[in-house]
Amino acid sequence: MNSFDDISENIRRIRFDIEEAKVRWNRENDSIRIMAVTKTVPPERVNYAVSEGFTLLGENRVQEYLQKKELYDKNAEIHFIGTLQSNKVRQIIDSVTMIQSVDKLSLAREISSQAVKHGKCMDILCEVNIGGEESKSGFSPDLLYESLCEITALPGVKLCGLMTIPPPGDMSFLEKMQRLFEDMKSRRIEGADIRLLSMGMSSDYKEAVRFGTGLVRLGTALFGARNYPTK
Ligand SMILES: *Cc1c(COP(=O)(O)O)cnc(C)c1O
Numbered sequence: 001m002n003s004f005d006d007i008s009e010n011i012r013r014i015r016f017d018i019e020e021a022k023v024r025w026n027r028e029n030d031s032i033r034i035m036a037v038t039k040t041v042p043p044e045r046v047n048y049a050v051s052e053g054f055t056l057l058g059e060n061r062v063q064e065y066l067q068k069k070e071l072y073d074k075n076a077e078i079h080f081i082g083t084l085q086s087n088k089v090r091q092i093i094d095s096v097t098m099i100q101s102v103d104k105l106s107l108a109r110e111i112s113s114q115a116v117k118h119g120k121c122m123d124i125l126c127e128v129n130i131g132g133e134e135s136k137s138g139f140s141p142d143l144l145y146e147s148l149c150e151i152t153a154l155p156g157v158k159l160c161g162l163m164t165i166p167p168p169g170d171m172s173f174l175e176k177m178q179r180l181f182e183d184m185k186s187r188r189i190e191g192a193d194i195r196l197l198s199m200g201m202s203s204d205y206k207e208a209v210r211f212g213t214g215l216v217r218l219g220t221a222l223f224g225a226r227n228y229p230t231k
Contacts, residue, residue: 004045004048006224007045007048007049007052007222007223008052010221010222010223010224011049011052011053011054011222013221014034014205014218014221014222017205017206018032018034018205018206018209018216020206021206021207021209021210022209024210025209025210027209027210027212030209030212030213030214031214032209032213032214032215032216033056033214033215033216034054034056034215034216034218035054035056035057035058035079035081035198035215035216035217035218036049036050036054036056036057036058036218036219036222036223037057037058037060037081037201037217037218037219037222038057038058038059038060038068038219038223039059039060039061039064039082039219039226040064040226040227041219041223041226043068043071043072045223046068046072046073046076047071047072047073047076049222049223050072050073050075050076051073054222055075055076055077056076056077056079056215057072057076057077057078057079058078058079058080058081058100058217059078059079059080059081059082059092059096060080060081060082060083061082062082062084062085062088062091062092065078065080065092066091066092069095077097078095078096078097079096079097079098079099079100080092080096080098080099080100080101081100081101081163081198081217082101083101083103083137084099084101084102084107086106086107086110089107089110089111089114090114093111093114093115093118093120093122094118097123098122098123098124098125098160099111099122099123099124099125100124100125100127100163100198101125101127101163102124102125102126102127102151102157103126103127103129103137103138103139104137104139105147105150105151108124108126108150108151108154108157109154111124111156111157112154112155112156112157113156114156115156115157116155116156120156121155121156121157121158122156122157122158123157123158123160124151124157124158124159124160125159125160125161125162125163125196125198126138126139126144126147126148126151126159126161126162126163127139127162127163127164127165128141128144128162128163128164128177128180129141129164130164130166130167130173130176130177130180131166131167131170131173133167136165138164138165141176141180144180144184145184145187145189148184148189148192148194149189152189152190152191152192153191158192158193159189159191159192159193159194160193160194160195160196161181161194161195161196161197161198161214162177162180162181162184162194162196162197162198163197163198163199164177164198164199165201166199166204168203168204171204171207174199174200174204174207174208174210174211175211177197177199177211178197178199178211178212181194181197181212182212195214196214196215197212197213197214197215198213198214198215198217199211199213199215199216200213200215200216200217201216201217201218201219202218202219202220202221202222205218205221
């Protein structure tokens with residue numbers, strides 16, 4: 001027996017919270033996508049969220065994704081959001097519509113070359129280490145412009161914007177990220193289409209609305225606490 005009442009309830013709350021935050025911060029005209037982050041969540045639960053209109057899924061782990069993808073509702077659209085090793089790019093290149101976690105130039109190069117081999121151009125976001133944290137990957141804000149210019153020169157990727165996982169508990173990084181995003185957008189980098197800021201998770205999505213997010217990535221707030229496999 002499966003009951004998805006918890007997910008229904010969470011969906012109602014998330015939609016309400018986002019609408020409320022939009023009104024509160026004068027962001028009624030922003031279009032904000034909500035992503036369902038699926039790590040450790042069984043496909044039946046993911047598909048319930050899809051059936052309720054949360055059709056954008058975020059995948060973190062290549063192995064887990066490959067095991068689950070045939071079971072997902074065909075209406076789902078998949079973005080990759082996790083740490084991605086270059087040697088695994090070819091395993092996902094054909095089934096995801098965006099890679100949000102491009103954290104270094106070498107990865108962008110590999111995505112580009114695999115995309116060209118598959119006759120496509122992959123939409124990407126560059127991940128920014130906005131807090132300058134040792135433990136996190138991503139481009140440094142100071143070198144971001146130069147990195148973006150190099151990436152847009154690659155033939156098999158289309159730069160669509162930026163993604164970040166800010167240090168927890170300090171909302172000043174959301175504002176810093178908003179400024180950086182607006183700055184990169186205003187530079188009109190040739191060949192780039194910087195329009196999407198992917199920012200905000202379960203603990204900070206309402207604040208992310210205030211600071212101009214275009215896409216929030218929700219796991220816990222939607223599916224509940226994650227049950228990590230015991231082995
Ligand atoms: C797990 C994860 C999320 C969602 O985290 P929650 O706090 O559970 O909402 C968002 N983005 C990335 C990149 C993640 O790995």
